[in-house]
Amino acid sequence: MRRSVSIxxxxxALVLGTLGFGAGQxxxxxxxxxxxxxxxxxxxxxxxxxxxxxxxxxxxxxxxxRDDIPHTxxxxxxxxxxxxxxxxxxxxxxxxxxxxxxxxxxxxxHPKMTGKVIxx
Amino acid sequence: xxxxKKDELLNDHNHDGVDRRGFLKCMAWAxxxxxCVIKGGVLNSYSLSRVSEVSTADMMGELSxxxxxxxxxxxxxxANPDVAGTxxxxxxxxxxxxxxxxxxxxTGDISHLSKPEExxxxxxxxxxxxxxxxxxxxxxxDVLNDDGKQFLERYxxxxxxxxxxxxxxxxxxFVGLVNVMNLKAGGLGTLGHDQLEWLEDxxxxxxxxxxxxxxxxxxxxxxYPEWGxxxxxxxxxxxxxxxxxxVTVLNGHIHQTMQKVEGNVTFHTAASTAFPxxxxxxxxxxxxxxxxxxxxxxxxxxxxxxxxxxxxxxxxVDSSLA
Numbered sequence: 442m443r444r445s446v447s448i449x450x451x452x453x454a455l456v457l458g459t460l461g462f463g464a465g466q467x468x469x470x471x472x473x474x475x476x477x478x479x480x481x482x483x484x485x486x487x488x489x490x491x492x493x494x495x496x497x498x499x500x501x502x503x504x505x506x507r508d509d510i511p512h513t514x515x516x517x518x519x520x521x522x523x524x525x526x527x528x529x530x531x532x533x534x535x536x537x538x539x540x541x542x543x544x545x546x547x548x549x550x551h552p553k554m555t556g557k558v559i560x561x
Numbered sequence: 562x563x564x565x566k567k568d569e570l571l572n573d574h575n576h577d578g579v580d581r582r583g584f585l586k587c588m589a590w591a592x593x594x595x596x597c598v599i600k601g602g603v604l605n606s607y608s609l610s611r612v613s614e615v616s617t618a619d620m621m622g623e624l625s626x627x628x629x630x631x632x633x634x635x636x637x638x639x640a641n642p643d644v645a646g647t648x649x650x651x652x653x654x655x656x657x658x659x660x661x662x663x664x665x666x667x668t669g670d671i672s673h674l675s676k677p678e679e680x681x682x683x684x685x686x687x688x689x690x691x692x693x694x695x696x697x698x699x700x701x702x703d704v705l706n707d708d709g710k711q712f713l714e715r716y717x718x719x720x721x722x723x724x725x726x727x728x729x730x731x732x733x734x735f736v737g738l739v740n741v742m743n744l745k746a747g748g749l750g751t752l753g754h755d756q757l758e759w760l761e762d763x764x765x766x767x768x769x770x771x772x773x774x775x776x777x778x779x780x781x782x783x784x785y786p787e788w789g790x791x792x793x794x795x796x797x798x799x800x801x802x803x804x805x806x807x808v809t810v811l812n813g814h815i816h817q818t819m820q821k822v823e824g825n826v827t828f829h830t831a832a833s834t835a836f837p838x839x840x841x842x843x844x845x846x847x848x849x850x851x852x853x854x855x856x857x858x859x860x861x862x863x864x865x866x867x868x869x870x871x872x873x874x875x876x877x878v879d880s881s882l883a
Binding site for chain 1 (some may be wrong): 605639640651673674675700702705706744745746747748749785786788789846847848849
């Protein structure tokens with residue numbers, strides 16, 4: 442494991458060397474933003490985890506189904522701000538929250554399963 | 562469960578002879594090859610090994626039909642990698658019954674993911690069953706992504722609204738209800754205003770002596786609301802059926818047999834033909850339960866129902882696929 446990390450580091454250094462400092466810098470900034478703006482909710486044992494997720498505006502939330510049974514992710518509001526297709530095992534659904542607010546949602550197949558995304 | 566509820570469950574409300582001991586005895590056998598007959602108002606229970614002692618006339622009613630449920634075609638996880646195989650085993654079981662059932666009821670979750678090929682496979686397997694007519698109600702797995710459009714096109718001809726309907730066979734009135742559509746966040750199964758109104762109207766003209774069979778996917782009684790095993794507005798539906806002397810409610814969804822007698826109403830859930838689910842509250846979630854491969858067929862099954870004219874209630878018999 443240690444060996445592969447150092448090889449990756451070497452490869453990155455080579456890329457930086459080849460493309461020059463400016464290109465390397467841009468790559469780094471994009472990576473950092475991606476880290477900040479992507480959050481995951483795991484669906485496991487017929488529940489959303491975490492049940493309440495608080496994120497900054499602009500965050501993309503990805504739900505991933507780890508159950509043996511399909512689930513959905515559907516916002517509770519009448520206009521259905523977000524609504525996934527059915528997610529089979531290991532399938533994902535993503536939604537980017539561009540406005541602040543509280544977004545309750547549920548699994549439309551198992552409505553006892555509820556969760557909330559708070560966007561600040 | 563409160564003390565009061567316990568009594569409601571076991572008390573003899575309609576003098577049908579169901580005493581506490583008899584009921585518990587029957588419950589103890591449920592799921593392991595139970596054979597419970599309510600005959601002339603008296604509940605008798607037999608283990609399957611003693612079925613030969615029951616006279617054929619008692620077993621062969623004037624109307625015999627079979628219920629299957631939760632075939633989940635397309636499911637391929639460790640709890641059962643061969644749901645087509647176990648559905649075929651269920652058909653073999655049906656074809657081996659001493660009295661050929663007149664028709665079949667499928668109480669939903671025909672498919673696992675509402676895929677056309679999943680429905681096609683079930684249709685193909687059920688063609689080899691001796692009973693040719695199958696009456697369906699949808700499970701939540703049959704109405705994914707399209708609000709049940711495909712289900713209605715395939716199985717809902719002549720039905721109302723989201724797929725509910727009724728029909729009569731040999732004096733028994735059958736009502737197929739849909740409680741898996743438009744589910745609300747935090748809630749249970751839902752029948753909805755339109756369907757309830759239709760039901761009230763549908764049974765209004767019937768004589769009180771007409772035996773009623775109601776079938777729907779999610780239980781119409783509160784089995785375990787924590788896991789969504791119940792229907793929010795079922796009390797209203799049952800209120801319309803209060804006047805009838807014999808009401809049999811057949812459900813699926815919970816992948817295990819369970820029975821409850823309340824007044825004139827017998828509630829019954831059927832086993833799945835695909836995989837078992839845990840008893841209420843006995844696991845972290847109601848997800849598929851993995852049992853050793855050699856035990857799988859003993860926790861899957863079919864439900865055979867017999868009606869003898871003039872007798873009070875219908876005989877509901879669960880048989881495992883083992």
